[in-house]
Amino acid sequence: MIADPLKTQATSKMMDMQLREVAPASAHHEFVLEVNNFNVDYGVGENMVRAVNDVTLKLRRSQVLGVAGESGSGKSTLVYAMTRLLRAPGVISGGDVTLNITNDGDSDEVTPINLVTASEKELRQIRWSHVSIVLQSALNALNPVLRVGREFHEVLKTHRRELTKSQRHARSVELLKMVGLNEDRLARFPHELSGGQRQRIMIALALALDPELVIMDEPTTALDVVTQREIINELNELRSRYGFALIFITHDLSLLIELADEIVVMYAGAIIERAGASELYEAPRHPYTLGLINSFPPMHGDRRELTGIPGSPPDLAELPEGCSFAPRCPYAMARCLHEAPALLNIGDSDRSVACWLHTGDSSVTVPVELSRSSSPSRAHVTVLQDHT
């Protein structure tokens, strides 16, 4: 990750000292984020539903983690809760989330921050500077009565107090350029911009303080296919240039293959499959992942028949006994109706799946469409275009 030239040593050292009170600095850590056995519930008592169920994941520095799953699978709840933006009746009911932030001037040392127990003051220091979030409703997130330039000035004024007005303007222009927009957009109101331009502005704002982790919740869902593809290409370019780690959430798995290094698939609040992006897309192991792949046209490559997934996502208040996907699964066996499969590594690979088809039971025949092999390569198209 490149150093932020605008960050003064004095202010960042001060912040690091405050953060050190949370946890002692540790040796260099390859993971920017570690989530362990994380549970999130809505409501209490009899009305309680578990929207995030025992999620464990790790994100390496500068890596892109894709999170996929149908609407209602718990993707937004996971990232809202992880970053402590979750509102009542949502409550974190177990597990921990550690953000390993780098200390300025010493890229080999990190300070682990426990996000579950961090105070509001500590969270304010971390958000935007170290972790920034583009929320699901981002297209409407810009204040309609403010010119775009004001949004940039407010962020920089709050978090980079040392900057003069002209330095703030220069940084705003630089940020717009990063996302392929001309500086004249700073004088525009949100309604004068297209959806794609507004989304680019949200991405530029998220990158304003050079964070080490960026989280984007369905940032392209409301956009047309061409604009979606352009933004994915730009994100590829930006992350290779600036080195931030990215969690990219979408219900469209075909988008993730263009962007993600690793993908986790969620169903009923749990991770049901985890693998390298091309492995997962070309050679899915879980029937639900296969169904998701067959629900969206691929961005590149041959067309194929879109078959979708029968039925609808489960009611979290009435999850079936056994595998939660069983009522919709064309491969369900007797065992699936009574015993819930755990998320386990497949053989000696580092990919994992929660499905009784893949536990090595010799009496189970794995269908050919769930036992394909994958090619190791992944094509990235990284062309920055002008979208003024």
Ligand SMILES: Nc1ncnc2c1ncn2[C@@H]1O[C@H](COP(=O)(O)OP(=O)(O)O)[C@@H](O)[C@H]1O
């Ligand atoms: N405010 C809420 N109150 C109660 N349940 C909620 C609330 N928000 C979300 N949920 C439950 O959490 C589940 C996951 O929602 P969400 O995280 O928004 O899924 P996704 O982002 O994958 O579409 C939903 O199916 C719903 O049952």
Ligand code: SF4
């Ligand atoms: S465990 Fe059984 S029901 Fe669940 S996804 Fe696998 S085969 Fe289908």
Ligand SMILES: [Mg+2]
């Ligand atoms: Mg969501």
